[in-house]
Amino acid sequence: MKLFEKYSIGDLELKNRIVMSPMTRSRADSNGVASDLAQIYYSQRASAGLIISEGSQISSQGVGYTNTPGIYTKEQIDAWSKITDKVHQNDGKIFLQLWHVGRVSHSSFHNGAAPVAPSAIAVEGKTFTYEGMKDFSTPKALEIDEIKQIVKDFGIAAENAKSAGFDGVDIHGAFGYLLDQFLESGSNHRTDAYGGSIENRSRFTLEVIEEVLKVWSSNRVGIKLSPSNLFNSMFDSNPQETFSYLIEKLNDYNLGYLHLMQPQLPADKLPENYIKDVISTFRPIYKGNLIANAGYTRDKAIETLESGLADMVSFGSLFISNPDLPKRFALNADLAMPDKKTFYQGGEKGFIDYPFLND
Numbered sequence: 569m570k571l572f573e574k575y576s577i578g579d580l581e582l583k584n585r586i587v588m589s590p591m592t593r594s595r596a597d598s599n600g601v602a603s604d605l606a607q608i609y610y611s612q613r614a615s616a617g618l619i620i621s622e623g624s625q626i627s628s629q630g631v632g633y634t635n636t637p638g639i640y641t642k643e644q645i646d647a648w649s650k651i652t653d654k655v656h657q658n659d660g661k662i663f664l665q666l667w668h669v670g671r672v673s674h675s676s677f678h679n680g681a682a683p684v685a686p687s688a689i690a691v692e693g694k695t696f697t698y699e700g701m702k703d704f705s706t707p708k709a710l711e712i713d714e715i716k717q718i719v720k721d722f723g724i725a726a727e728n729a730k731s732a733g734f735d736g737v738d739i740h741g742a743f744g745y746l747l748d749q750f751l752e753s754g755s756n757h758r759t760d761a762y763g764g765s766i767e768n769r770s771r772f773t774l775e776v777i778e779e780v781l782k783v784w785s786s787n788r789v790g791i792k793l794s795p796s797n798l799f800n801s802m803f804d805s806n807p808q809e810t811f812s813y814l815i816e817k818l819n820d821y822n823l824g825y826l827h828l829m830q831p832q833l834p835a836d837k838l839p840e841n842y843i844k845d846v847i848s849t850f851r852p853i854y855k856g857n858l859i860a861n862a863g864y865t866r867d868k869a870i871e872t873l874e875s876g877l878a879d880m881v882s883f884g885s886l887f888i889s890n891p892d893l894p895k896r897f898a899l900n901a902d903l904a905m906p907d908k909k910t911f912y913q914g915g916e917k918g919f920i921d922y923p924f925l926n927d
């Protein structure tokens with residue numbers, strides 16, 4: 569079965585097609601330095617064909633949550649180096665997810681200054697800060713020179729990821745964060761070269777990719793997109809057109825992979841023109857390696873790979889509670905269910921204490 573077979577992404581050999589999806593675990597310190605516990609957490613999961621790390625902010629401007637790691641200071645790079653060493657010692661492969669949250673932040677993370685976004689449109693609702701729950705801040709619309717600087721920051725972060733010993737980088741283009749905010753019409757009301765037409769709304773994402781490709785060879789760069797996501801107040805007037813344009817363009821770059829999320833809401837909760845099956849919609853358009861994500865089970869993953877709908881499948885929450893998920897899938901063994909209360913609470917519990925089979 570393909571799920572358990574080796575797979576090559578250019579010169580990168582993966583021991584199976586089971587990918588650990590990026591997951592924020594909020595165990596870093598308040599300076600964005602990953603905790604020593606994360607060395608254990610990631611190396612426990614090194615039997616994945618590929619681990620994609622939790623989102624890691626590319627700059628202090630990119631942060632939006634408490635205790636998430638960064639990749640822009642020496643201490644942060646050193647902490648990540650210890651993690652990549654441990655993963656490699658266990659024969660694993662790991663990419664770093666490069667993250668800028670844009671408007672999904674709060675001014676308390678920025679010494680009182682507004683977070684930044686394509687347009688001054690706030691996310692609805694509240695967010696968790698070091699000072700408790702607060703309304704999302706109204707962001708400041710970025711000036712062109714500030715956009716150019718963020719593109720450069722992605723390049724510097726990609727360079728730092730290389731220094732930290734990662735095998736590659738994953739660009740976070742999903743879930744309503746900065747790249748997605750530029751892409752989707754609901755959060756981008758700009759009238760300059762970065763807004764309006766689909767071509768203009770895609771410009772920032774393509775510039776970020778091109779900057780990162782100055783640092784890494786193309787097979788070592790992936791991107792994650794979520795065309796049917798409404799989380800973080802996201803909306804696009806025509807996701808089919810928007811994402812078809814972008815995904816078609818991605819073919820030009822020969823990236824390591826495109827990581828696509830299925831909708832996380834049931835079809836009847838999505839707007840009528842939203843895509844209900846993201847993978848089968850975009851498989852014919854995307855010519856490179858495709859990772860399918862969101863809600864996959866062992867059997868659905870096997871079926872998806874055998875039918876050629878995707879090349880790899882990623883698992884999020886199941887990898888939290890099953891450090892040896894590939895072995896459990898291979899044996900068709902029972903799976904442990906994750907405890908949501910410990911997803912973000914910090915500490916060892918729910919992080920490094922999920923048992924392996926036969927423990």
Ligand SMILES: Cc1cc2nc3c(=O)[nH]c(=O)nc-3n(C[C@H](O)[C@H](O)[C@H](O)COP(=O)(O)O)c2cc1C
Nearest residue numbers: 589590591592622623862863864882883884885911
């Ligand atoms: C605790 C938790 C944290 C997450 N953090 C991130 C993140 O930092 N970056 C990202 O791209 N997706 C993040 N996700 C989404 C997962 O990568 C994945 O897309 C989602 O969980 C669906 O896959 P699943 O159904 O296998 O869990 C997170 C999910 C969970 C459960």
